[in-house]
Amino acid sequence: MTAETIIAVDTRINARWVIPIEPAGVILDHYAILIQGDRIAGMVPQQDADHRYHARETIDLPTHVLMPGLINMHGHAAMSLFRGLADDLPLMTWLNDYIWPAEGKFVDASFVADGSRLAIAEMLRTGTTCFSDMYFFPEIVAETAYDTGIRAQICFPLLDFPTVWGAGPDEYLAKGANLIDQWSDDPYIMPAIGPHAPYTVSDRPLQRAIQLASDKNARIQLHLHETASEVADAIEKTGKRPTSRMMELGLLTPRTQCVHMTQMDDTDLSCLVDSGAHVIHCPESNLKLASGFCPVHRMQQAGVNVAIGTDGAASNNDLNLFGELNTAALIAKAVSQDATALSAHQALAMATLHGAKALGRDHELGTLEAGKLADIIAIDLSDPFSQPIYNPASHLVYSDRGRDVSHSWIGGVPQLQDGRLTRVDVPDLMLRVASWANRIRAGSSD
Structure with missing residues (x-):
């Protein structure tokens, strides 16, 4: 022997x-x-x-x-510096009258670096080890995440109009293509394409994004069917529901992540099932902005992969994914009128394995298995x-x-030990956050 x-x-x-x-x-x-x-x-x-x-x-x-580790599949990390800036408002008022003006006044590379580090610290402290971000200066978010050692899908923004990050679709797509090339095959940073929404991106830029995604094997994440008014306005203008328009353009594929989906009829569900697209559920943001309820149980029964995200701290107001799971599980039961809907184990899978599937990395993330x-x-x-x-x-x-x-x-690298962040200088970060808060308070009262 x-x-x-x-x-x-x-x-x-x-x-x-x-x-x-x-x-x-x-x-x-x-x-x-x-x-x-x-x-x-x-x-x-x-x-x-x-x-x-x-x-x-x-x-x-x-x-x-x-x-x-938890996978937060949708957020706007730097917007943590706008936490609590404009609460108790409907989505379009919140965006048009408060958030977009504040972004135009304050957002630059340093804002994104500090705001992203604040978000990463909060996410690490509450169990997130991988997050998806869609915001301006994505190259800064990527570097900040990489320096901290957290995994991140970085979705560069795409819109029809100028922003602090670019003059329009041509510049966004050129910068985005460079971002994808820079981080190609990196195990931590996963560059992706982030068309904001069907109502802010026209067909031609979307078609170019689809081609770029195909050429680079990149993921696409967009806000879709976030509110009833979004769907109604689209039908009035185009005669089509946004999901149908995205399907006809060829944007919905197994590489696509559809954020929100609070409004869904049988046609929308068929589009999701037939295309293999993923849905990212953001329950607390949807509740706070009165956007509606994502029918998670119905989609899961139909075979749609549903992952979960916090959205940004400006509309949540935290990035604690365990709290999001609590809300998601309770809402699923009430919406479906079925107490067995989205069980505890299913909710945990939504924040781990289902997120890994949406990223196309379930072969190495999302479960505890040898290898x-x-x-x-x-x-x-x-x-x-x-x-x-x-x-x-x-x-x-x-x-x-x-x-x-x-x-x-x-x-395998320790990021949190006995509740202490190992790679974030919290006192220095808090000084930076306080400085931004003072600037934003003063600037918002102008």
């Missing part, structure tokens, strides 16, 4: 519970996750790990649950007011445990 071979790994994490996401609905007790380099080397019962693995570092988390990237978070469930714990998955969704995230690793 030969002695069992001992496998050397970089890190061993022992936890009370592990939720791997796949197989669906599974909760593992007293398991260890082994990390070697940037990958998960194994996931075994702790007693087996004692005999089979030797780790350079062992982390004991006896009151924690481990799960894949996948070690993007992992730990949530401490020792809070006295969290007790007793019968089902940790239910606790994560229905009790909003975002603030209880204690550790995170992205590609």
